[in-house]
Amino acid sequence: MSAAVQREPDRRAGWARAGRRIRRWQLLLRYLLLLAVLALTIGPFLWQLSTSLKGPGEDIYRYPPSLLPHRFTLDNYAGVAETIPVWDFALNSLKVAVTNVLTNCAGAALAGYALARMRFTGRKSALVVFIMAMLVPVESIMIAQFVTMRELQLNNTLLGVVLPGCIGAMNVLLMRNAFAALPYEVEEAAFVDGANAWQRFVRIALPSVRGTLAVVAIFAFMGAWDDFLWPLIVLSDQSKFTLTIGLNFLHGTFADNQRLVAAGTVIAVLPLIVLFACLQRSFFRGVGEGAVKG
Amino acid sequence: MTPGERFTVAEAPAVTPPPAPARRPDRGTRTQLPSSPWLFLAPGLLIVAAFSLYPFLSTVAHSFTDARTLTAGQFVGGANYRELIHDAMFWTGLRNSLLYVLGVVPLLVMLPLLLAMLVQRRLPGITFFRAAFYTPVVASVVVVGLIWVWLLDDRGLINALLEGLGFGKVGFLSDPWLLLLSAMAVTVWKGLGYYMIIYLAALANVPRELHEACAVDGAGAVRRFLTVTVPAVRSTMVLVAALSSVAAFKVFSEVYLMAGPTGGPGGEDTTLVMLVQQVGTGLSGRVGYASALSVVVFVLTLGLMLLVLRANRKEDA
Numbered sequence: 001m002s003a004a005v006q007r008e009p010d011r012r013a014g015w016a017r018a019g020r021r022i023r024r025w026q027l028l029l030r031y032l033l034l035l036a037v038l039a040l041t042i043g044p045f046l047w048q049l050s051t052s053l054k055g056p057g058e059d060i061y062r063y064p065p066s067l068l069p070h071r072f073t074l075d076n077y078a079g080v081a082e083t084i085p086v087w088d089f090a091l092n093s094l095k096v097a098v099t100n101v102l103t104n105c106a107g108a109a110l111a112g113y114a115l116a117r118m119r120f121t122g123r124k125s126a127l128v129v130f131i132m133a134m135l136v137p138v139e140s141i142m143i144a145q146f147v148t149m150r151e152l153q154l155n156n157t158l159l160g161v162v163l164p165g166c167i168g169a170m171n172v173l174l175m176r177n178a179f180a181a182l183p184y185e186v187e188e189a190a191f192v193d194g195a196n197a198w199q200r201f202v203r204i205a206l207p208s209v210r211g212t213l214a215v216v217a218i219f220a221f222m223g224a225w226d227d228f229l230w231p232l233i234v235l236s237d238q239s240k241f242t243l244t245i246g247l248n249f250l251h252g253t254f255a256d257n258q259r260l261v262a263a264g265t266v267i268a269v270l271p272l273i274v275l276f277a278c279l280q281r282s283f284f285r286g287v288g289e290g291a292v293k294g
Numbered sequence: 295m296t297p298g299e300r301f302t303v304a305e306a307p308a309v310t311p312p313p314a315p316a317r318r319p320d321r322g323t324r325t326q327l328p329s330s331p332w333l334f335l336a337p338g339l340l341i342v343a344a345f346s347l348y349p350f351l352s353t354v355a356h357s358f359t360d361a362r363t364l365t366a367g368q369f370v371g372g373a374n375y376r377e378l379i380h381d382a383m384f385w386t387g388l389r390n391s392l393l394y395v396l397g398v399v400p401l402l403v404m405l406p407l408l409l410a411m412l413v414q415r416r417l418p419g420i421t422f423f424r425a426a427f428y429t430p431v432v433a434s435v436v437v438v439g440l441i442w443v444w445l446l447d448d449r450g451l452i453n454a455l456l457e458g459l460g461f462g463k464v465g466f467l468s469d470p471w472l473l474l475l476s477a478m479a480v481t482v483w484k485g486l487g488y489y490m491i492i493y494l495a496a497l498a499n500v501p502r503e504l505h506e507a508c509a510v511d512g513a514g515a516v517r518r519f520l521t522v523t524v525p526a527v528r529s530t531m532v533l534v535a536a537l538s539s540v541a542a543f544k545v546f547s548e549v550y551l552m553a554g555p556t557g558g559p560g561g562e563d564t565t566l567v568m569l570v571q572q573v574g575t576g577l578s579g580r581v582g583y584a585s586a587l588s589v590v591v592f593v594l595t596l597g598l599m600l601l602v603l604r605a606n607r608k609e610d611a
Contacts, residue, residue, distance in 0.1 A: 048441045061449045111338030118331040133346035139544045139567045140592035143574035143584045144349035164345040167338045226434035244436040265437045276432045280425045
């Protein structure tokens with residue numbers, strides 16, 4: 001008994017000491033691992049950036065490879081613009097992405113609010129429609145969408161690129177969950193005061209779900225800016241190309257000029273990385289919030 | 295795919311609306327905007343019906359016809375499906391898509407979990423690492439594909455390093471099998487950050503006390519991982535398995551960019567979705583046959599998801 005009592009504090013002290021010691025070299029190990037993963041995740045982007053900045057006199061295939069360009073130049077960026085109308089492609093991508101953000105935020109918020117906060121017959125059926133739409137993979141309906149677009153004469157237009165995803169069923173359900181999580185009391189006063197659903201939606205409910213709205217907006221932008229398969233199917237005329245399709249074209253036509261391809265990819269990815277870097281704080285918070293609620 | 299896919303669609307809490315106040319006379323100064331629920335729902339329902347549900351039904355209908363892009367086509371019964379069974383390209387595509395699932399899913403279930411544990415602890419600079427690890431997710435798959443084509447090229451960085459170390463060149467992009475493996479590696483690389491975020495949210499809900507209690511009992515890191523972390527995030531692991539297997543099965547862009555539009559020499563690396571795109575689009579696209587392929591993609595996707603969920607339930611029992 002007394003032996004046990006004596007041993008107990010000893011062991012605890014020993015564990016604490018060991019714990020602290022482990023923590024110190026664990027910290028070092030952690031940072032080493034973090035740096036290794038960092039090299040693995042952004043290293044390839046840096047290599048691409050470096051290639052795009054290397055002048056024509058520099059051997060980009062040489063060994064040992066060098067990450068820093070010896071003959072630094074921005075000519076490759078001008079070169080891309082001479083080879084393909086890269087800024088027009090970027091503008092097309094921007095149009096599609098901004099439209100996608102606006103339609104998704106507005107449409108999904110409206111529908112989500114009705115599903116979460118309004119009582120009416122047919123509410124359950126409407127919900128089921130969105131759930132079913134979410135379960136249908138885009139890849140298995142793209143041919144039918146392509147035919148539909150042909151019938152609507154929207155093939156080879158940016159409108160045709162935007163339409164199928166302009167209000168995502170998933171976003172509707174996301175917004176619905178966000179509205180449903182709001183306490184009902186916030187709207188009660190306005191309700192008693194005679195505000196109609198539209199006024200309650202715009203003035204009270206919508207400002208309370210900004211976090212989810214931000215996540216929907218970021219994903220809508222990324223989804224549209226990065227999409228490849230659907231624009232590849234819909235667009236055939238070079239003047240309508242979005243950046244991703246244009247890049248694929250650049251890759252196919254000028255595969256040998258790696259510097260130009262590299263410059264093109266940097267043009268395509270840089271705006272998104274900057275945008276994400278600016279918004280990442282609210283993005284991670286929004287995603288985290290949603291996960292805890294869900 | 296959006297991160298929203300992990301939200302369960304819970305039924306709305308049964309909120310009893312407050313008793314409707316006696317209708318007050320409108321004050322008249324405020325313009326009453328329309329507020330019928332159906333007006334709120336109309337845009338969403340319209341888009342979803344026109345561009346998801348109708349195309350789905352018309353895909354099924356088309357799959358029984360010999361429609362082409364420019365012609366409506368006749369009803370041909372199950373002819374497309376019979377042709378499919380004898381189509382070598384279909385089996386190649388199916389094989390590659392299934393191999394993709396087998397190769398990619400285990401890695402995407404495990405690696406992002408380890409990564410999430412690595413960035414979970416609040417350390418100085420950790421937000422930077424989190425955001426940086428997410429970069430490949432943010433980048434377009436086209437950009438990612440082109441970057442890796444450049445890295446894995448015969449004259450690319452990785453082969454330069456391999457040669458410098460005394461190994462020979464490796465034909466990452468020329469050998470059909472290595473090309474498929476390379477594409478899988480790129481998919482895993484691009485997906486790590488996405489699933490890391492999902493795990494990060496799940497790990498935040500694991501009580502610290504469990505780890506501490508386990509540590510007091512003398513359990514090492516590996517043991518704590520197996521007895522505390524894994525059971526706590528099990529449902530998330532199943533979700534990641536379901537999401538990643540569905541995504542892997544439908545792979546298109548990575549292989550398209552690395553192998554070329556026709557899936558390399560002899561189409562050896564074609565996946566099912568690449569086949570759908572090849573067969574069904576363009577002015578002479580065989581819409582009927584591509585629709586039959588699409589139906590197969592749909593059924594197998596659904597089956598794959600059910601299989602993952604079912605495997606999970608069996609383990610629970």
